[in-house]
Amino acid sequence: MSQATIVRVLSIEREATRIYDEAVAQAAQMIVDCERETSSTREQVLLEARTQANRVEEEGQAAAAAERARVFGEAEAGAQQMERLAAQNFDEAVSFILRQVTGRA
Numbered sequence: 001m002s003q004a005t006i007v008r009v010l011s012i013e014r015e016a017t018r019i020y021d022e023a024v025a026q027a028a029q030m031i032v033d034c035e036r037e038t039s040s041t042r043e044q045v046l047l048e049a050r051t052q053a054n055r056v057e058e059e060g061q062a063a064a065a066a067e068r069a070r071v072f073g074e075a076e077a078g079a080q081q082m083e084r085l086a087a088q089n090f091d092e093a094v095s096f097i098l099r100q101v102t103g104r105a
Helices: 003-102
Strands: none
Touching: none
């Protein structure tokens, strides 16, 4: 081989080595960038999930409070109705007993 050919081959090998080293460095940087982006995305997804979970919890608490108020309202109305009926029946029972005791049927 001529000296010019050897110089050319060595030059091509150095260029190939440089290109390879740059490719390895770029790949390493891409890995770092991807890890950073993945970490950032993960944190963002977790934050969004926490926010949504808090919103769902608050909505659930509000719905539970509304349902609780409705149930207690119905129970209170039912209790008042029972008290009115009990008072009415009590008055009728007292009248009946008095009629029975006094003999006025």
